[in-house]
């Protein structure tokens with residue numbers, strides 16, 4: 001199958017400078033972090049740059065464990081055969097492929113990301129590791145903060161390592177809430193911003209001494225330094241639960257995974 005990505009109304013000609021930088025005192029979500037990655041366009045460029053090595057690094061750095069965490073994330077979403085589901089911030093498609101197998105040929109998977117390079121890799125993997133059910137996946141270039149779907153459309157949503165990277169997480173949760181059917185769930189897997197100083201110490205050590213040096217082999221150490229600051233600027237499990245309830249979800253629970261290094265928020269509309 002040829003590479004086909006549905007282009008949604010999302011500007012790929014964003015201005016070179018982030019408008020947030022022109023404000024005197026930008027909101028916390030827009031302030032510069034240690035690596036200077038601040039606005040949507042810069043983030044999109046970062047994910048375009050790392051697309052080719054992203055899967056290899058995930059396997060290497062988690063010793064393949066990310067595959068298990070992703071299976072857990074999909075199972076927590078409550079997805080069933082025949083469902084219409086969304087994988088938001090799909091990247092190279094790991095969660096979308098798992099969802100595709102769960103919903104089967106009568107279901108539909110929309111997999112959305114704003115990075116063309118990530119979507120290209122996803123579509124290439126779809127061809128390389130062909131399974132009949134993968135025909136139910138549609139790759140969509142679009143913005144997680146402005147989802148191109150009607151209200152109450154999806155039976156389940158997954159987000160893997162995406163929410164932390166969004167400049168406005170409240171808006172993202174509002175969008176997820178809007179496009180979910182009442183009673184349905186979103187399952188959000190990400191690094192855990194732990195409240196335990198020991199876990200934070202171990203996580204920080206691993207990022208500085210394993211992740212960044214490994215990324216350096218591919219010439220991407222600067223890109224992966226962003227990871228540590230993005231976790232520091234992320235929300236704790238309790239804060240994620242609180243935010244989801246404020247947005248309107250009737251139930252929100254955060255589960256720690258991998259000894260607290262990862263976390264998964266499950267929220268029911």
Ligand SMILES: C[S@@+](CC[C@H](N)C(=O)[O-])C[C@H]1O[C@@H](n2cnc3c(N)ncnc32)[C@H](O)[C@@H]1O
Pocket residue numbers: 040043044047048088089090091092093094095112113114115118142143144145159160161162165166
């Ligand atoms: C760390 S990757 C995760 C990819 C995949 N979900 C996984 O678990 O392997 C985060 C993804 O979020 C996407 N992303 C970040 N901000 C986005 C936005 N505003 N709209 C759509 N996608 C976005 C990036 O392009 C990137 O592919």
